Amino acid sequence: MxxxxxxxxxxxxxxxxxxxxxxxxxxxxxxxxxxxxxxxxxxxxxxxxxxxxxxxxxxxxxxxxxxxxxxxxxxxxxxxxxxxxxxxxxxxxxxxxxxxxxxxxGPHQHFPLKFRIVDGDVRVFAASDAYGQYLGAELVSIDGVPIDAVLETLSPAVQPAENEYGLLHSLAFHLTVDNILYGAGITDEYGSARFVFATPDGQIAPEQINSVSMGDFLSQTTNVIERRSPFPEPDLALSDSLWLSTDQASRTAYLYFSSYPDLEDMTLFAQSVSRHLETNEIRNLIIDLRDNGGGDFYVGLALSSPILMTDSLDWNQGIYVLTGRATYSAAMTNAVHYRQLLNARLVGEPTGGNPVAYSELGSFHLPNSGRMVTFSERYYRLQTEVTHGVQPDVFIQPSRDDFLAGRDAALDWVLSDIRDGHN
Known part of the structure; x- marks a missing residue:
């Protein structure tokens, strides 16, 4: 972790x-x-x-x-x-x-699309400018292979996949990896593939798409169907992956936390967060871990320490943590910590990482290919019961309708709970 x-x-x-x-x-x-x-x-x-x-x-x-x-x-x-x-x-x-x-x-290329599996459908949730018209579309096939057969072929190999929730996340990601699709015998040639989409208005649209480098993949897939922040602009930001925004009217703060900085930066950021919450008399805090795939959980604990000293927060019912299928490794561990230390309610999907599992990543490289191999060095029991993922206190299953409308069902539930006075 x-x-x-x-x-x-x-x-x-x-x-x-x-x-x-x-x-x-x-x-x-x-x-x-x-x-x-x-x-x-x-x-x-x-x-x-x-x-x-x-x-x-x-x-x-x-x-x-x-x-x-x-x-x-x-x-x-x-x-x-x-x-x-x-x-x-x-x-x-x-x-x-x-x-x-x-x-x-190792060297790899991606098709400039990002997918999410919702209600059994594989849907486009991000795309490059050239394919932005397919946002929300359902992926039907790749090079003539029906999508169900594609998923069946990839399921035994994609990584990480500690449970069915993490598997959904890994499958969606690996659908973009040209090397994997070709190595699995799904695509006919390397560098290009024919994707067939069913658009939300019922049209069937085939598209021959070329793969790009990972750098281009990350920079190009900027057209996105979903929203994340409930409030306009961050009040505090350490990076695009760690920032805080607040709503004075509801006395609510939203903390987006998708990757781990170093310990010193996190400590300073957490102290600033605590001062900001206290100064603005914030009562409710939402910590979003849904996009966090892991790092150093001790750094995550450094975030919670100053927050614990913030007296303005509603320590009975006002702390929420959003979790999902991509919440993995240290982020999964910190979700457990925040439930225990901050009296947080977990809302969303179960985590992609298991709370009772082998963990702590070591690695070595193969002598000829130079390929990296990772392995588990420890075994953690973060709870007494063995479950598939950390189970949320409030399970919010993403739906097709929510996805297509750009609604964030888990976040909407939290905001509604705050408006209703935590009923």
């Missing part, structure tokens, strides 16, 4: 990889590449067994070794992307979200 930032840093570094270097169609492995991957898989097998706290807690050693042996035998007939997809699938057999063979830690 604390060391997930290691993976984030590696992923960020790959944004610099040029799209040009990835556009060549992958070929079946050459004999030298086969030998190198065999060495990598041998190293992977021994290093993972050495470093993981309990490698065979879900899949038996016999089954795990059998899958690796089968992959080694197939190497001469596979290309690089197919090998990576198989390594992802086999690593998923370990059965914990911090043990990964992350495609994002």
């Amino acid at each position: 604390k060391t997930i930032t290691t993976l984030v840093a590696v992923i960020a570094a790959t944004c610099a990889v040029s799209a040009q270097a990835l556009t060549q169609q992958p070929l079946t492995l050459a004999p030298q590449q086969v030998r190198e991957w065999r060495e990598d898989i041998t190293f992977y097998r021994s290093a993972l067994a050495e470093h993981h706290i309990d490698l065979y807690h879900t899949a038996s050693k016999a089954h795990f070794d059998e899958e690796l042996d089968r992959l080694v035998a197939r190497l001469p007939e596979l290309n690089e992307f197919e090998v990576v997809f198989e390594m992802m699938r086999i690593t998923r057999l370990v059965g914990d979200g911090h043990t990964q063979f992350p495609v994002m830690a």
